[in-house]
Amino acid sequence: MQHAEIGLIGLGVMGANLALNIAEKGHRIAVWNRTSEKTTQFADTAGPLRERIIACETLKELTAAIRPPRPIILMVPAGAAVDEQIAALRPLLAAEDIIIDAGNANFRDTMRRFQEIEGSGLTFIGMGVSGGEDGARHGPSIMVGGSDEAWRRVEKILVSIAARYKDQPCVARLGNNGAGHFVKTIHNGIEYADMQMIAEVYGIMRDGLGLSTDEMANRFEAWNAGKLESYLIEITAKVLAARDPDKKVPVVDLILDRAGQKGTGRWSVIEAQKMGVPATAIEAAVAARSLSAMKAEREAAEQAYGAVDRSIPAAEAEALLADLEAALLAGKIAAYAQGFAVMQAASGEFYWNLPMPTIARIWRAGCIIRSQFLDTIAEAFEESKPANLLLAPRFVELMQETNPALRRVVATASRAGIAVPALSSALAYFDAYRQGRGTANLIQGQRDFFGAHGFERIDMPGAHHGAWAQSRG
Numbered sequence: 501m502q503h504a505e506i507g508l509i510g511l512g513v514m515g516a517n518l519a520l521n522i523a524e525k526g527h528r529i530a531v532w533n534r535t536s537e538k539t540t541q542f543a544d545t546a547g548p549l550r551e552r553i554i555a556c557e558t559l560k561e562l563t564a565a566i567r568p569p570r571p572i573i574l575m576v577p578a579g580a581a582v583d584e585q586i587a588a589l590r591p592l593l594a595a596e597d598i599i600i601d602a603g604n605a606n607f608r609d610t611m612r613r614f615q616e617i618e619g620s621g622l623t624f625i626g627m628g629v630s631g632g633e634d635g636a637r638h639g640p641s642i643m644v645g646g647s648d649e650a651w652r653r654v655e656k657i658l659v660s661i662a663a664r665y666k667d668q669p670c671v672a673r674l675g676n677n678g679a680g681h682f683v684k685t686i687h688n689g690i691e692y693a694d695m696q697m698i699a700e701v702y703g704i705m706r707d708g709l710g711l712s713t714d715e716m717a718n719r720f721e722a723w724n725a726g727k728l729e730s731y732l733i734e735i736t737a738k739v740l741a742a743r744d745p746d747k748k749v750p751v752v753d754l755i756l757d758r759a760g761q762k763g764t765g766r767w768s769v770i771e772a773q774k775m776g777v778p779a780t781a782i783e784a785a786v787a788a789r790s791l792s793a794m795k796a797e798r799e800a801a802e803q804a805y806g807a808v809d810r811s812i813p814a815a816e817a818e819a820l821l822a823d824l825e826a827a828l829l830a831g832k833i834a835a836y837a838q839g840f841a842v843m844q845a846a847s848g849e850f851y852w853n854l855p856m857p858t859i860a861r862i863w864r865a866g867c868i869i870r871s872q873f874l875d876t877i878a879e880a881f882e883e884s885k886p887a888n889l890l891l892a893p894r895f896v897e898l899m900q901e902t903n904p905a906l907r908r909v910v911a912t913a914s915r916a917g918i919a920v921p922a923l924s925s926a927l928a929y930f931d932a933y934r935q936g937r938g939t940a941n942l943i944q945g946q947r948d949f950f951g952a953h954g955f956e957r958i959d960m961p962g963a964h965h966g967a968w969a970q971s972r973g
């Protein structure tokens with residue numbers, strides 16, 4: 501029997517689609533799943549691709565079916581399942597074999613796994629894959645973490661299965677060990693912020709302006725032809741336009757307002773906090789999902805405080821509607837600036853030397869946050885290597901143009917009692933970031949007053965203390 505070029509473990513939605521994508525690009529692939537019914541079912545429904553698939557019933561069969569040195573992709577739930585799978589696989593592997601964890605792993609687990617595997621002769625790759633089911637099947641964005649040598653060994657297959665933006669493959673090696681999974685985590689953090697800001701604009705249109713779902717769908721569709729052009733705006737229009745086949749009402753009106761989250765958004769915020777990088781829009785988005793999950797408490801609070809009329813006065817409605825597109829763009833710029841700043845800091849912290857323009861480029865197609873906007877980000881990083889996207893000349897210009905709309909939208913929404921946590925934290929971040937002299941001088945004074953922490957002065961060098969005793973009253 502002809503050997504497979506690659507193996508894949510875990511035939512859930514993402515694994516199955518990735519395996520079909522690999523087979524379709526001409527690679528022979530051996531697959532295995534913990535429950536063999538899933539393997540059989542996968543092979544039975546593979547159609548013409550069946551001939552390039554070796555469906556294995558045991559792990560031993562899988563490893564025997566792949567031509568050494570064996571690259572094996574793990575597509576199993578992040579966490580303990582990955583460790584269990586690696587432990588089961590290791591006795592069956594030989595030097596030079598490559599284990600590729602393609603799940604949404606926490607990069608700290610990935611770093612640990614690199615250490616555990618070191619010295620065994622095996623190679624490990626931590627690989628972020630974005631694009632959901634459809635991306636996995638037809639071309640995801642792929643973020644690779646591992647040695648240059650490991651990358652070169654899998655590059656050909658990964659390039660063949662990745663999404664393409666104007667013929668450029670959306671895959672790259674981003675750095676050693678946890679780099680790929682870290683970048684994927686930040687991708688998801690940005691995804692959370694993007695989605696939350698879109699949901700806030702939806703809230704303004706629904707509760708403040710009383711627009712129908714069709715009217716909202718039309719707006720999003722129109723925005724998708726402008727600067728906001730992106731996959732998330734495109735699917736928002738589609739979600740809003742969809743009707744329940746039985747009840748014939750908008751599906752979105754039937755969906756419970758309680759958002760799930762698997763952890764990647766939260767990890768972005770935790771890592772940002774650990775490095776002291778403000779990622780307020782992402783934080784607000786994660787917190788908004790947590791708040792959404794407290795359905796019963798929110799209902800009790802509505803009872804306690806009484807229902808609010810959130811409608812925007814007619815005189816302001818038209819202007820508000822006209823501001824939404826620019827406001828969303830301004831919020832988005834701040835959120836992306838934060839996400840990229842977190843990656844910039846991690847790049848130094850973990851010695852990854854993350855290539856910012858490349859990251860932006862491989863996110864232009866295939867992934868959930870794919871958009872035209874990322875092309876502009878890639879160009880901005882190439883042109884001027886800004887410390888923060890908000891300092892890149894073309895973003896200064898864009899932000900100058902759009903921040904007044906964000907300010908008006910946040911102000912009007914707040915007056916009406918419409919919650920816009922991500923948009924308002926994006927605005928607050930921008931306002932604080934652009935203020936050369938802020939208010940932390942007072943905090944330094946307070947810290948020194950109660951704890952003798954010392955402060956720097958603007959008029960002389962060194963560490964100083966205030967003469968607080970005299971003013972203690």
Ligand code: 6PG
Nearest residue numbers: 630631632688760761762763868
């Ligand atoms: C992607 C997605 C995908 C998934 C995330 C988000 O890039 O393809 O980000 O990885 O949708 O896990 O999941 P939650 O919203 O459930 O946290």
